[in-house]
Each structure stands twice: as structure tokens, then as C-alpha cells.
Amino acid sequence: MIIYFSATGNTKYCAEFISRRTNDPHTLSINDMMKDGVREIDCANQKRLGIFVPVYDWDMSYAVAEFLRGVTFRNVPNDCYIYGIFTCGSASGISCETLKSILAEKALNLSASFAVAMPDNYVLLFPQKSDDAKRAMLERADIELQEVVNDIEAGNHVFRRKGRNLPGFMMFIIRKFFIPSQRKVKGFTVNDSCIGCGLCAKSCPMNIIVMKDNRPSWTEDKCACCLACLHRCPKRAINRGKSAKNGRYLNPNVSL
Ligand SMILES: Cc1cc2nc3c(=O)[nH]c(=O)nc-3n(C[C@H](O)[C@H](O)[C@H](O)COP(=O)(O)O)c2cc1C
Ligand code: SF4
Ligand code: SF4
Incomplete structure (x- = not known):
């Protein structure tokens, strides 16, 4: 099973790519589940659970993190391979750590996580890259996604990130001031x-x-x-x- 959040399509593209190439047709949109107030996800008989989320402010999307904290994953098989995929412009930050801690609160373990660089949609401050640069990024993303497929199919326990993390005090400032202003x-x-x-x-x-x-x-x-x-x-x-x-x-x- 794959659950994904996507605003401008990058993460949905990754979910569709991985769904096709790993023969995992059961995909659910987190956007729809948030809109509909869904509180439970039934994972009965799922050998894998993929959680696909965009990176915002060097962490996974705070709204998706809140949704995941509030949701109950029912009937997760003991040997279910749970993996995270984070799409980002260049840096995945502490997304993996956040997802790990959300799952740990539910007595679930993150088996693997991956970061995929795709065109950045944060236009509130920064201009878009040229069309050629965006096309080249999307082509590179396909190559990275095939490597992710290989890891998933092999059941590898790997945690792959992108870019550098921000120092702790910067993350503190982002959480305390920047995110409340974004809300x-x-x-x-x-x-x-x-x-x-x-x-x-x-x-x-x-x-x-x-x-x-x-x-x-x-x-x-x-x-x-x-x-x-x-x-x-x-x-x-x-x-x-x-x-x-x-x-x-x-x-x-x-x-x-
Ligand atoms: C509010 C906001 C913050 C973002 N922060 C980051 C970031 O810290 N690092 C990064 O590499 N990309 C960042 N991005 C870019 C997105 O992670 C990237 O474009 C993502 O693939 C968008 O996914 P979507 O098309 O599925 O919505 C940010 C985008 C938004 C809207
Ligand atoms: S701002 Fe107006 S045109 Fe744009 S999506 Fe909303 S209703 Fe449609
Ligand atoms: S209002 Fe905020 S949450 Fe709603 S679509 Fe726009 S940016 Fe996303």
C-alpha cells in the first residue's frame, strides 16, 4: 500500500512510479484523507507500506506529520516493510527522523527512507528554475526512483537523505516563528x-x-x-x- 500527499504533483508522480514498478496498486491520497477527516487506515495483508511526503522547511510537511500522528494504522502485519519517500528541491532535512518518531509512537518501525530531488515549488521567496533545468531534474528523478525500486524490492534497510541538515538552533527558529507564520x-x-x-x-x-x-x-x-x-x-x-x-x-x- 502507498499513501501520498502532493500539492503540485511531484510526490504523486513518485507514488505512481513506485506503485507501477513494485506491483503495489493500492494507493491512497493523503490530501483526500485529510479533506475527508479519515482517522484510520487498514493495512491488513499489506507486505509494504510506503509513505510519500514533500519536504517543507527542512522537515516533512508539518500538516502531513499532524495527520499521520492522528491516524491509526490498523492490522499492520509484523513483517510489513514500512518506507518513507520524501520529495524535495535539494535537501530532505530531518524528514526521516520525524517519520521514525511518528511511527515509534504507534509501535511501528521505519524500515527504510529515500529522498528524491524534484523541481522546487516554493515560489513565495524563490524564482522557478528554467524549463530546461526542471526537465533535466525530472529525468534524473526517474533514475533515482528506479534505484529506490531496487532497494524496496530487495527489502533493504537503508536511510538515504539529500543535502545538509540545518543546525539545531535554526530548526528551533523555523518551528517557533517561521511555521506559525506559514499557517x-x-x-x-x-x-x-x-x-x-x-x-x-x-x-x-x-x-x-x-x-x-x-x-x-x-x-x-x-x-x-x-x-x-x-x-x-x-x-x-x-x-x-x-x-x-x-x-x-x-x-x-x-x-x-
Ligand atoms: C512551504 C514549502 C517549503 C519547502 N521547503 C523545502 C526544503 O526545506 N527543502 C527542499 O529541498 N525543498 C523544499 N520545498 C520544495 C518541495 O519539497 C518540493 O518542490 C516537493 O517536491 C513538492 O512536492 P509536490 O509537488 O508533491 O507538492 C518546499 C516547498 C514548500 C511549498
Ligand atoms: S482563484 Fe479564482 S480562478 Fe483561481 S482557482 Fe480559485 S476560483 Fe478558480
Ligand atoms: S490555503 Fe494553504 S493549505 Fe489550502 S491549498 Fe492553499 S496553501 Fe494549501
Whole structure:
């Protein structure tokens, strides 16, 4: 079984790739489970459980970490091979340690974890890479993913990361100040090109966007900062931070 969270498609692409190549057809979207308030996942007869999550702020997505903390994995076989896959622009940080500790609270062990570098979707501060650079990254990711398939099929207990970790005090500052500011929704703006299609509200895993008079309105400071609303808007009408000049990204090889 594979469960995955994805806002702009990279992690969904990895989930589909690994599902196909390891003959593991049972995939569930964490975005949908978050939206629907799912609290239990039945893992009966699953020889593997893959947990696929994007890296935010040198750690796994905090909203997905919260979801995983609150969910009960039922009927996990004793010999189930549980692995994490973290997609990132360049650095996976402490994602593996966080997933290990979430599973340990449930008396489950992480057997392996992998990091895959893919185009970075964080446009609030940084500009998008050129199209050629993004294409080259996606081609490299396929090679890395095949190596991951080989490790999974061999049942290897390996923990592969990307990039350097931040010093502890920097992680402290990120947790204490940066993440709470990311949860706030007051930075979102909507310009006049909005056509009222409602896709932003539909794609928000936290259910914090409602349509009012055919325009999106953010309701609670519970943002996952996944940027699904911003990148998936067909009119590029939503902005936050420096996104208006930094471009947009959607993985070209999956449907969202
Ligand atoms: C809020 C936020 C923070 C991010 N932080 C990091 C990071 O610390 N390190 C990194 O390499 N990539 C970072 N990224 C880039 C994403 O991890 C990367 O683009 C990921 O593949 C997106 O997955 P998705 O397309 O499945 O949503 C960040 C993206 C967002 C939105
Ligand atoms: S997705 Fe874009 S165009 Fe559609 S309602 Fe939201 S802001 Fe408007
Ligand atoms: S408001 Fe936008 S960025 Fe925040 S959780 Fe919802 S879709 Fe993600």
C-alpha cells in the first residue's frame, strides 16, 4: 500500500512510479484523507507500506506529520516493510527522523527512507528554475526512483537523505516563528483574473478556502503552505509573498 500527499504533483508522480514498478496498486491520497477527516487506515495483508511526503522547511510537511500522528494504522502485519519517500528541491532535512518518531509512537518501525530531488515549488521567496533545468531534474528523478525500486524490492534497510541538515538552533527558529507564520492566511491575495471556478477551494487539503460571491476566501489560520491553491489556479489569480514574479509549477507528468 502507498499513501501520498502532493500539492503540485511531484510526490504523486513518485507514488505512481513506485506503485507501477513494485506491483503495489493500492494507493491512497493523503490530501483526500485529510479533506475527508479519515482517522484510520487498514493495512491488513499489506507486505509494504510506503509513505510519500514533500519536504517543507527542512522537515516533512508539518500538516502531513499532524495527520499521520492522528491516524491509526490498523492490522499492520509484523513483517510489513514500512518506507518513507520524501520529495524535495535539494535537501530532505530531518524528514526521516520525524517519520521514525511518528511511527515509534504507534509501535511501528521505519524500515527504510529515500529522498528524491524534484523541481522546487516554493515560489513565495524563490524564482522557478528554467524549463530546461526542471526537465533535466525530472529525468534524473526517474533514475533515482528506479534505484529506490531496487532497494524496496530487495527489502533493504537503508536511510538515504539529500543535502545538509540545518543546525539545531535554526530548526528551533523555523518551528517557533517561521511555521506559525506559514499557517496564517492573511498573505493570500486574489486578483481580477479570477473566474470563480472554485478549483482552489476544491484542492485545499485543509478545507480552509470557501467561495464567496464567486471568489475564494480563506477562513482559518490552518494553512499547510502546500501551495496547491496557488499553483493549480488556472488563471494564476492567487498570490502570496513574491509568487507573482516567481512563476508557477505543476509536475507535467501527472494529472491533478
Ligand atoms: C512551504 C514549502 C517549503 C519547502 N521547503 C523545502 C526544503 O526545506 N527543502 C527542499 O529541498 N525543498 C523544499 N520545498 C520544495 C518541495 O519539497 C518540493 O518542490 C516537493 O517536491 C513538492 O512536492 P509536490 O509537488 O508533491 O507538492 C518546499 C516547498 C514548500 C511549498
Ligand atoms: S482557482 Fe483561481 S480562478 Fe478558480 S476560483 Fe480559485 S482563484 Fe479564482
Ligand atoms: S490555503 Fe492553499 S496553501 Fe494553504 S493549505 Fe489550502 S491549498 Fe494549501
